[in-house]
Amino acid sequence: MIAHAIFFYTFSIIAVVSAIMVTASKNTVHSVFFLILDFISISCLFIMIGAEFLGMIMLIVYVGAVAVLFLFVVMMLNVAQQKNQWFAGQQSSKHIPVGLIISTLIFFEIIIVIGGWKYKPEIFDINNSISQTSISNTHSLGQILYTDYIHVFQISGMILLVAMVGAIVLTFRQRSGVKRQSYIKQISRERAEGVEVLEVQSNKGVKIDD
Amino acid sequence: MEYLSIFFLEVYKILFLLVPVLVSVAMIVWLDRRVWAFVQKRQGPNVVGPFGLLQSLADALKYIFKEIIIPSSSNKVIFILAPIVTMTLALIAWAVIPFSATQVLADINVGILYLFAVSSLGVYGIIMGGWASNSKYPFLGAIRSAAQMVSYEVSIGVIIINVLLCVGSLNLNDIVIAQQNMWFVIPLFPMFVIFFISALAETNRPPFDLPEAEAELVAGYQTEYSGMMYAMFWLGEYANILLMCAMGAILFLGGWMSPIDVYPFTLVPGAIWLILKILLLFILFALVKAIVPRYRYDQLMRLGWKVFLPLSLIWVVLTASYLFYFNLLPVN
Numbered sequence: 001m002i003a004h005a006i007f008f009y010t011f012s013i014i015a016v017v018s019a020i021m022v023t024a025s026k027n028t029v030h031s032v033f034f035l036i037l038d039f040i041s042i043s044c045l046f047i048m049i050g051a052e053f054l055g056m057i058m059l060i061v062y063v064g065a066v067a068v069l070f071l072f073v074v075m076m077l078n079v080a081q082q083k084n085q086w087f088a089g090q091q092s093s094k095h096i097p098v099g100l101i102i103s104t105l106i107f108f109e110i111i112i113v114i115g116g117w118k119y120k121p122e123i124f125d126i127n128n129s130i131s132q133t134s135i136s137n138t139h140s141l142g143q144i145l146y147t148d149y150i151h152v153f154q155i156s157g158m159i160l161l162v163a164m165v166g167a168i169v170l171t172f173r174q175r176s177g178v179k180r181q182s183y184i185k186q187i188s189r190e191r192a193e194g195v196e197v198l199e200v201q202s203n204k205g206v207k208i209d210d
Numbered sequence: 211m212e213y214l215s216i217f218f219l220e221v222y223k224i225l226f227l228l229v230p231v232l233v234s235v236a237m238i239v240w241l242d243r244r245v246w247a248f249v250q251k252r253q254g255p256n257v258v259g260p261f262g263l264l265q266s267l268a269d270a271l272k273y274i275f276k277e278i279i280i281p282s283s284s285n286k287v288i289f290i291l292a293p294i295v296t297m298t299l300a301l302i303a304w305a306v307i308p309f310s311a312t313q314v315l316a317d318i319n320v321g322i323l324y325l326f327a328v329s330s331l332g333v334y335g336i337i338m339g340g341w342a343s344n345s346k347y348p349f350l351g352a353i354r355s356a357a358q359m360v361s362y363e364v365s366i367g368v369i370i371i372n373v374l375l376c377v378g379s380l381n382l383n384d385i386v387i388a389q390q391n392m393w394f395v396i397p398l399f400p401m402f403v404i405f406f407i408s409a410l411a412e413t414n415r416p417p418f419d420l421p422e423a424e425a426e427l428v429a430g431y432q433t434e435y436s437g438m439m440y441a442m443f444w445l446g447e448y449a450n451i452l453l454m455c456a457m458g459a460i461l462f463l464g465g466w467m468s469p470i471d472v473y474p475f476t477l478v479p480g481a482i483w484l485i486l487k488i489l490l491l492f493i494l495f496a497l498v499k500a501i502v503p504r505y506r507y508d509q510l511m512r513l514g515w516k517v518f519l520p521l522s523l524i525w526v527v528l529t530a531s532y533l534f535y536f537n538l539l540p541v542n
């Protein structure tokens with residue numbers, strides 16, 4: 001058990017410290033790297049409680065895909081400058097009250113959920129159905145997800161699809177005058193239509209049309 | 211005392227796995243250059259040692275004695291971390307590769323997800339290196355590689371789903387044992403081809419080596435690196451290639467299983483079969499490098515998103531319906 005405790009405290013300390021560093025570090029790219037460290041240590045904690053499927057999915061989805069795109073955006077936008085000004089207090093922020101309200105809400109939500117889990121475990125019937133089976137984590141998750149909770153699962157998939165379509169519609173612009181690559185045209189191009197041998201007369205030159 | 215003995219036993223096992231992997235990475239670089247040379251009717255490295263086998267060792271020695279230059283305007287911590295991340299991620303993935311039914315360092319339930327996760331983390335080494343160099347060419351290379359690796363990861367994930375539908379388990383040993391009667395390369399041949407091409411793109415191999423396209427980006431994300439740090443990037447890259455070959459061998463070529471289930475072949479240890487299959491895939495990698503010209507970037511993106519992703523998704527539907535219709539789903 002000592003080894004378990006050592007690993008648990010190591011990962012949780014790393015998780016908490018890196019979560020603080022996400023907001024505290026002045027360089028935005030560093031913030032994203034700390035966020036990645038946070039995700040990794042959280043997935044280690046997931047693996048430690050036996051939820052190896054969740055831990056791996058966390059790694060694949062959040063660290064492998066979401067954080068990469070995050071990093072991508074942060075590197076392209078030069079937000080570091082803005083944040084430094086904010087820290088120096090030059091810009092009076094209107095976001096602090098909103099942030100305070102949201103963080104208080106999240107805090108109370110977490111307290112309610114954890115308190116409920118602790119003192120009324122029968123509310124969470126998923127909790128019981130997993131622990132009764134002896135099969136692996138992934139199997140039990142699949143058995144619950146695709147039977148009892150299939151509608152919730154489908155709806156969450158639908159929401160993601162709507163979000164994707166919405167993002168594409170919002171950012172899609174039809175621009176005129178853009179040269180497009182037509183692959184069929186490029187592949188089916190023959191020598192006869194691409195190359196022409198001309199007899200060039202002296203001092204006349206050739207007129208090339210495009 | 212008990213913990214200590216467990217600790218030393220595990221360290222011994224890890225070294226027993228890592229040292230051969232590192233040595234074979236060095237050998238594989240030599241093999242890559244030799245195959246490349248033979249395709250072009252050259253000799254390749256043939257001077258150091260028998261057949262030039264020790265060439266990589268000599269190269270490594272040269273890199274060790276070179277000076278590591280850290281650009282003054284770079285972000286130093288991340289600049290130094292980047293090659294370490296690449297190397298570490300390429301090596302930790304080997305923990306779950308089964309060399310026989312029992313010879314596996316960590317026989318975890320979600321082995322294939324672990325492999326997929328670690329290979330998708332590989333992009334961080336490149337992005338960190340490219341960004342921390344604080345220079346235009348490395349940054350462009352890093353951005354290219356981030357977009358490329360994320361795109362091809364998607365199709366690799368869908369291909370893995372195809373295999374998992376036929377196996378019914380995420381454990382790598384179960385995947386190998388499920389191919390006892392028929393390797394998955396036969397029923398899922400189109401998926402094997404797509405996996406192979408996606409693996410080329412995922413490891414930044416030619417013809418998809420746009421992150422380090424020397425004609426456009428000097429050396430991409432590696433431009434500012436020198437000495438041992440450059441060598442670590444390079445070793446990590448080849449360890450990743452070997453890992454992708456091992457993944458292909460396990461998913462499609464029956465892993466450590468012998469190709470024919472008859473007496474003299476079954477005597478050969480599983481590790482040898484796995485190594486032979488990895489070598490076969492690697493030689494294919496090397497041949498592709500020698501014979502295919504580099505892709506244009508928009509062609510690369512089109513291939514990933516508009517060809518491979520729909521094709522592998524359709525194949526998931528086909529596999530699932532076939533298994534469901536003929537009642538072959540692996541339900542336990």
